[in-house]
Amino acid sequence: MHRCLIALTALLIAASVHAEVTVQDPWVRATVPGQKTSGAFLQLTSSTDATLVGARSPVAGIVEIHEMAMDDNMTMRMRAVKAIPLPAGQAVALKPGGYHVMLMDLKETMQAGKTVKLTLVVKDGKGELEDVDVEVQVKPLGSKL
Amino acid sequence: MNDLHFPTRRTLLLGGLALLAGCDHQPRASFKGVDLADATYSGAFRLQDPQGHERTIADYRGRVVLLHFGFTQCPDACPTALARAAQMRHLLGKDGELVQVLFVTLDPERDTPQMLKEYTAAFDPSFIPLWGDPQTTKATADNFKVFYRKVPTGSSYTMDHSLLSYAFDPRGHLRVALRHNMAAEDCAHDLRQLLA
Numbered sequence: 001m002h003r004c005l006i007a008l009t010a011l012l013i014a015a016s017v018h019a020e021v022t023v024q025d026p027w028v029r030a031t032v033p034g035q036k037t038s039g040a041f042l043q044l045t046s047s048t049d050a051t052l053v054g055a056r057s058p059v060a061g062i063v064e065i066h067e068m069a070m071d072d073n074m075t076m077r078m079r080a081v082k083a084i085p086l087p088a089g090q091a092v093a094l095k096p097g098g099y100h101v102m103l104m105d106l107k108e109t110m111q112a113g114k115t116v117k118l119t120l121v122v123k124d125g126k127g128e129l130e131d132v133d134v135e136v137q138v139k140p141l142g143s144k145l
Numbered sequence: 146m147n148d149l150h151f152p153t154r155r156t157l158l159l160g161g162l163a164l165l166a167g168c169d170h171q172p173r174a175s176f177k178g179v180d181l182a183d184a185t186y187s188g189a190f191r192l193q194d195p196q197g198h199e200r201t202i203a204d205y206r207g208r209v210v211l212l213h214f215g216f217t218q219c220p221d222a223c224p225t226a227l228a229r230a231a232q233m234r235h236l237l238g239k240d241g242e243l244v245q246v247l248f249v250t251l252d253p254e255r256d257t258p259q260m261l262k263e264y265t266a267a268f269d270p271s272f273i274p275l276w277g278d279p280q281t282t283k284a285t286a287d288n289f290k291v292f293y294r295k296v297p298t299g300s301s302y303t304m305d306h307s308l309l310s311y312a313f314d315p316r317g318h319l320r321v322a323l324r325h326n327m328a329a330e331d332c333a334h335d336l337r338q339l340l341a
Binding site: 036037064079143 | 217220221222225227228257259263264269292298300301303304305306307309324
């Protein structure tokens with residue numbers, strides 16, 4: 001009976017292991033005084049199937065995940081997306097020309113060389129939410145990457 | 146008799162074709178971007194620079210003008226286009242000094258001339274931002290067939306807009322549109338043709 005309980009507990013622990021999410025090369029574009037929005041870019045890899053469902057930051061009143069798309073007439077359209085799938089072991093890039101974390105209602109100017117805090121909210125396969133804290137580097141406005 | 150005529154006629158025909166080809170107004174530049182030789186829009190603008198001076202294409206005679214429409218709150222496309230413009234000038238070396246980049250705001254309600262000045266200077270101090278009131282902005286965009294509209298997001302708005310950069314030759318004629326996904330090298334190639 002005892003042994004059975006231990007085995008069961010071990011199984012439960014194994015099943016409830018959170019998605020381990022690693023973040024690479026996070027950066028946000030610098031702003032000029034008066035500019036209230038900026039975009040953050042990074043690369044995410046989750047150890048198990050998960051979904052990026054949101055983000056927040058102390059430097060922005062509103063944070064959303066956006067997708068930029070371009071149609072045949074070279075018109076850029078930007079839309080908030082509710083979730084970005086993070087397939088297990090696969091690096092998903094939020095980069096110019098695709099997804100970005102949209103920081104709106106900025107409370108301060110993003111100064112190149114500084115870092116800002118960003119928290120990504122990831123939902124694992126069981127529907128549990130997990131915060132992933134990231135230190136994001138501010139890069140000059142003209143950064144191409 | 147007929148045998149003699151035939152080659153003569155043929156020679157005439159070939160000669161005529163050669164003449165026609167020679168008469169073609171001028172050899173078309175081979176752009177990697179969109180050739181605007183047959184564009185039905187004017188590309189006219191009369192907008193304010195940060196010092197409050199009215200600017201038209203005539204002010205930039207003798208230089209290649211690269212004009213981009215956008216807004217400073219744009220997190221992705223506009224910074225990418227302006228960074229590319231800075232790179233183009235760099236790729237052109239000394240000739241890059243003959244390229245004037247203009248950034249026309251599509252968001253005149255939020256983009257103040259001062260903000261615009263700081264914004265464009267962050268990419269290249271030589272860039273000039275241009276501003277017009279909402280009606281003038283609309284009329285200018287129409288002159289380039291540029292589409293834009295506000296899209297509400299959060300408590301604010303972002304904008305959808307056309308992503309072409311327009312290049313004028315040194316005589317002030319609108320010549321080519323550079324697509325957003327063109328490499329800086331290909332864009333520099335087209336500007337080089339305009340400078341030649």
